[in-house]
Amino acid sequence: METEADAFYRELPKVELHAHLNGSISFATIEKLIARKPHLNIGHSMTAIQSGQRRTLEECFQVFKVIHQLVDSEEDILMVAKDVIKEFADDGVKYLELRSTPREEKNTGLTKKNYVETIIEAIHQCKKEGVDTEVRFLVAVDRRNGTEVAMETVKLAEEFMLSTSGLVVGLDLSGDPTVGHGKDLLPALEKAKHSGLKLALHMSEVPSQMEESDLLLNIPPHRIGHGTFLHPEMGGSQSLVDKVQKNNIPLELCLTSNVKGQTVPSYSQHHFPYWYQSGHPCVICTDDKGVFCTNLSLEYQRAASTFGLSHEAMWKLSQQAIDCSFAPDALKDQLKQRWTKLRPAVLR
Ligand code: 6MZ
Numbered sequence: 001m002e003t004e005a006d007a008f009y010r011e012l013p014k015v016e017l018h019a020h021l022n023g024s025i026s027f028a029t030i031e032k033l034i035a036r037k038p039h040l041n042i043g044h045s046m047t048a049i050q051s052g053q054r055r056t057l058e059e060c061f062q063v064f065k066v067i068h069q070l071v072d073s074e075e076d077i078l079m080v081a082k083d084v085i086k087e088f089a090d091d092g093v094k095y096l097e098l099r100s101t102p103r104e105e106k107n108t109g110l111t112k113k114n115y116v117e118t119i120i121e122a123i124h125q126c127k128k129e130g131v132d133t134e135v136r137f138l139v140a141v142d143r144r145n146g147t148e149v150a151m152e153t154v155k156l157a158e159e160f161m162l163s164t165s166g167l168v169v170g171l172d173l174s175g176d177p178t179v180g181h182g183k184d185l186l187p188a189l190e191k192a193k194h195s196g197l198k199l200a201l202h203m204s205e206v207p208s209q210m211e212e213s214d215l216l217l218n219i220p221p222h223r224i225g226h227g228t229f230l231h232p233e234m235g236g237s238q239s240l241v242d243k244v245q246k247n248n249i250p251l252e253l254c255l256t257s258n259v260k261g262q263t264v265p266s267y268s269q270h271h272f273p274y275w276y277q278s279g280h281p282c283v284i285c286t287d288d289k290g291v292f293c294t295n296l297s298l299e300y301q302r303a304a305s306t307f308g309l310s311h312e313a314m315w316k317l318s319q320q321a322i323d324c325s326f327a328p329d330a331l332k333d334q335l336k337q338r339w340t341k342l343r344p345a346v347l348r
Pocket residue numbers: 020021022023060064099100101102140142174175176177202205257261287288
């Protein structure tokens with residue numbers, strides 16, 4: 001991250017709903033990881049896309065592969081998860097939904113179960129250390145890995161939903177959108193929804209996913225990640241838009257990620273206003289704050305400056321995100337009370 005957001009955006013209480021753990025690792029934490037594994041010969045230019053730089057989405061997925069080499073043990077995951085949570089807290093995020101794909105690593109003996117347990121441990125430790133952010137976790141399915149792995153991941157997520165007293169709240173579908181097809185994952189996603197997990201699905205992040213988006217929207221999911229190519233102006237269709245609107249499915253929108261990953265040509269051509277202006281629930285998120293060198297305050301500021309939105313409008317946007325979260329009603333009420341309390345000091 002090269003610049004800092006203005007004080008208003010840093011002080012604005014925020015809700016982050018779309019953050020991939022391994023994409024969210026800061027420069028400082030990457031330094032610590034590199035020091036632990038000098039033999040990998042990994043440099044910062046391989047783990048982050050600086051300002052002014054762009055990569056194809058395919059190249060972004062290569063970056064995740066490099067980061068995964070650096071994060072391959074329980075010890076690494078604990079450090080990474082705690083650092084990421086604390087950084088979001090320092091950036092004014094009061095409620096955070098982190099997501100990550102359970103991985104096993106033969107070299108270190110890491111299992112998928114340990115992977116999730118370690119993230120849950122990080123959440124507990126942050127709470128004990130007084131970090132002032134409520135954190136929940138979504139177990140991620142990487143679409144590349146197909147039907148069987150998706151089903152195993154759903155079972156793991158179900159077990160953790162039951163054993164963590166509500167810390168695991170949902171399931172994410174992500175991964176390289178050009179690989180695999182959602183139809184192979186439908187049974188796993190439907191099973192997850194049936195068992196009470198909330199679904200946050202990446203959808204239409206690249207063109208030519210209309211048929212898949214239609215199938216996924218029939219489930220329907222509780223939230224959509226990106227949705228860049230859903231609407232007719234972007235090659236999608238009115239019937240997809242109708243389905244999203246009829247079910248009032250919030251969109252998680254990540255401006256810098258889409259611009260740096262080149263699925264959107266520029267900030268001003270982002271699909272945020274298409275949905276926002278019709279009153280549809282939109283949530284500004286970071287996606288991968290480490291890889292894309294950003295934070296949530298900067299993303300709010302960028303949306304406001306690009307689309308000419310007032311501080312009052314940005315306040316409303318951050319407050320409305322509470323209702324789009326997978327937090328239980330009691331926690332949503334607590335968060336709303338916090339917003340009310342903070343309002344006079346922030347919206348001076
Ligand atoms: C789709 C993405 C993504 O799970 O190892 N991921 N999936 N589109 C994106 N847009 C840029 N950004 C990240 O975090 C890294 C993983 O998150 C998903 C990919 O599966 C990536 O490997 P975790 O914590």
